[in-house]
Amino acid sequence: MVDILYRTEDLRKEEINEYFVETEVDRNIIDALKGRNPVVVVGSRGVGKSFLLKKAELELDDEFVDDRILPVYISFIKGTLLGTKDDDVFSAWMVARIARAVLAKIKKKGLMVSLNYTRAAITDSAGAPVELDRLEDIINSMEELWRSDDAPNRDDIRAIPDVEELKDAIETICEELNIRRFALLFDEAAHIFAPSQQRAFFSLFRDLRSPYVTCNAAVYPGITRFGNTFQPHHDATMLNLERDILSAEYLSNMFDIVSKQVDSSAIRKISRNRSNFNLLAYSSTGNPRMLLKLVSRSHNMSSSEVNSTSKDFFREDIWSEHSQLAERYGGHRDLIEWGRTFITQSVLPSLKERNEKSIALERPTTAYFWVSGKSSGQVMEALRILSYTGVVSQETKGLRATKSETGTRYLVNLGLLLSQEPTPSDSARLVYESLSLKRMIEYTSNSGYFSSINAFEFQVDDTGPELHNILSQPASRLDLTDWQHSKLEELDLRTIGEVLDADESVFLEAYYVGTHRARIMRNAAVAAVLEYISG
Structure with a gap:
């Protein structure tokens, strides 16, 4: 089997189109990202947020001559290296990266030579034009701060334009170059547990909006703090990137994702052992990166291999990653540990017991549980963290359960559920082939399972990782x-x-x-x- 690439960052531009498997959800998100209204794509790690941002960028680039919309892809993941809790420094760094990305894209498109730089310059606080090379140096110096305890250079900070200066420059650039608007595609925009940086980003997101700029962002579920100035659903269209495991096309789509990365020998093995592949496809719960990892560990796609992979990955690896969050974010430790205990000792056993009865009676099975909207903030925060790590997925809010309470329905990661079977390759099919949204496990606000976490005095950790x-x-x-x-x-x-x-x-x-x-x-x-x- 050839090397499998898990991350969009590892793909060349031409490979984005080569590996793209279009679904209705994917197409709707891409079209929204290309549109005029701001979009925030929400999805856990590995579901393909970065991939769709890149695909939207490619399509807008191909359509630029006719539509004159210039896409600019910007990753903010290196914000973790600034090593500062100064919101002004973080905000300046974000603006610098945007300015650099805009100028670099104009240059790459061959438009810089047509730009009247005396009119359309991105300027510093003193009104002097900021050259692309100068922005590169400032950004690099700020992203090297992790190597020492040095403070950011204040001259560098002053050389970065503020938001209004950036917007004015972009408007003039659009007029000079006959560009209708810039479509900014922010990746890794709110990816850490430091709410202050998340709030700073969404303030910038809202402030940048103009007829000449459309902001779009990809964020993780559960942990994102939007702040007071940004109102989700009012300031942007919120789109969840989830692949419907109940869709008739689900298995074929997941097979296509794998077949575009593996060689013909691997495809033959999958075809000969399609039921084993189906187990891995459902276990991934629609997450392409997770599926590619599972397939790479099951070279021959044999039942023994798939059973071993399923148990090792979902009983050990996925929980190891979840628990490591407690080491990086001490303020969330109790919530992280409680979330694991709640899923492993309550949700999974309850679902397994219900499914065994359902299979015996030839009734639909379930992988869903419901939590009352009246549950404590501690419970909801723990569930948000579980969503962030992909252990659960939020399905439907405001859903009325059997006792007339409203709450939220969640889907537990199918791999965690199916790996509970003694030999998943033999019996898991009975679970995933008859899944239904109904027959979910219900947890009311006074559930005994919540008593331990309700006693925890939780405060949002605003510091981020050390x-x-x-x-x-x-x-x-x-x-x-x-x-x-x-x-x-x-x-x-x-x-x-x-x-x-x-x-x-x-x-x-x-x-x-x-x-x-x-x-x-x-x-x-x-x-x-x-x-x-x-x-």
Whole structure:
């Protein structure tokens, strides 16, 4: 089986189109991202948010000559490296990245030569034009702050325009170059547990709106804090990226996602063992990255392999990732640990027991549970964190249950449920083939399962992760392939900080790694580091 690429960051531009498997949900989101109204795409890690942002960018680029809408893709994931709790510094960094991305896109499109730079300049606080190279230097210096305890250079901060100056410059650029508007596509926009930075981003998101700028963003569910100035559903269209496991096209879509990345030998093995593949497809609960990982661990697609993969991944790996959040975000520790206990000791056993009775009586099965809207803030916060890590998915809010209370229906990760079977390849099919939205497990606000967490005095942790502590943790915790981990060991890169600090020349020292592969390896390693830091 060939190397499988899990992250959009690892894909070349032409591979975005090559690997794209269109569903109705995907197409609706892409079209919305291309539209004039602001959009916030909500989805857990690995569901394909970045991929859809990139696909929208490609389509707008292809249509630019006719439509004159210029897309600009901007990733904010390196905000975790600023090492500062100063909101002004973070806001300046965001504006600098936007300004740089806009100028770089104009240059890449070959439009810079037509720009009257004396009129359409992006200027600093003194009104002087800020060159692209100057912005590059400022951003790089700010993103290197993690290496030391130095304070940001205040001259650099003053050289960055404010939001209104940026908007004025963009309007003039549009007039100069006959551009209808810029479509800003923010990736990793609110990805960490530091609410102050999230609020700063959404204030910027709202302030940038104009006839010449449309802001779009991808965020994780559960943990995003919008602040007081940004009102979800009023200031943007909120779209959830979830693949419907009950759809008639679900299995064929998931197969297409895999078939675009594996070789013909792997496709033959999947075709010969289609029921085993179906188990992995349902276990992924519509998450492409999760499915690709499961398939890569099941080379021959045999029943014994699939059973082992299912149990190892969903009984150990997924919970290990969830529990590691407690190490990075101490203020959320009790909520994180309670959430795991609630799912493993209450939700999963209850669903399994109900499904066994349903199968015996030839009734529909379930993977859903409902929580009363009157439940405490602690309970709802714990469920939001479970949504963030992909353990559960929020399905429907305001749903009335059997006792006339309204609440929220959740889907538990199917892999967690199906891995409870003694031999998933034999019996899990009876569960996933008869799934229904009905017969959900219900938890009222006074449920005994909530008593322990209700006593916890929870306050939102506004500090985010302690960067230097995270960088000292072992590199083995990074989400990389076995081969990539073996190369980190070969290069003696033992900690997350050492991986982040290593440049391409270090990776070139690995056996059987040339210039091209060294660049790919470093990019993958840095992406994994930044993802780990951000939670």
